[in-house]
Amino acid sequence: MDLRKQVESLFRPVIGQKAWGASIGWGSFVTIEFGSKHLFNHHYHGEWHLWLYQCDWQLYSGQRLLANSESKKRIMQVAAENINGTALERASFDERKMASEFRFGEELRLVCQPYADATPDEESWILFLPDQQVVSLRKSGLHSEPQSSKPDKSLARR
């Protein structure tokens, strides 16, 4: 299976799920939660957790750029909050550009690409799965590893 199909297949179970907890973390890291809420070491995460890690990203509403990964922190944060409550409608991947595109609702598109100087093993994004696996996208392809920590407890689905 080619990388595009692998990436799109990976996100298939998340399609239609509403995003929550979309937030800007350290630097321009973006974290987005899907599915039921679980407690991990005093922090809540969804059973699916997407972490845009070492990548450039842009968030569009239609054709209009709301923020990108070099915007000011507050701009990135208020733009990312638009993702909350919208369903992931599509996850697509352009293998030539190594660009991942996540479409939320009817208007929002979150596009991320690895840095131009990324090493083959630098992770553009990391997806935590409910089956305790973690999959990351690198220039060298998808990489899967088991998750070391298990949730402390789960809460009702949001």
Add this chain to the structure above:
Amino acid sequence: MSNREQNRQFEEAVRQIERVLRRKLDAAERRRLHDEVTRQGYTLQEIIDIGLAMFPK
């Protein structure tokens, strides 16, 4: 410092923690470290110190 440089600073902190622990931090451990330091404005050395306190081995 650009946002990209900050992102790579976090990765540099991870590498320095791994060097002391003599093992790799997996993605869940990196997420746990990120949960602790995000939006706190720590320096590189403070992130490393938090990580080393968080992971005793």
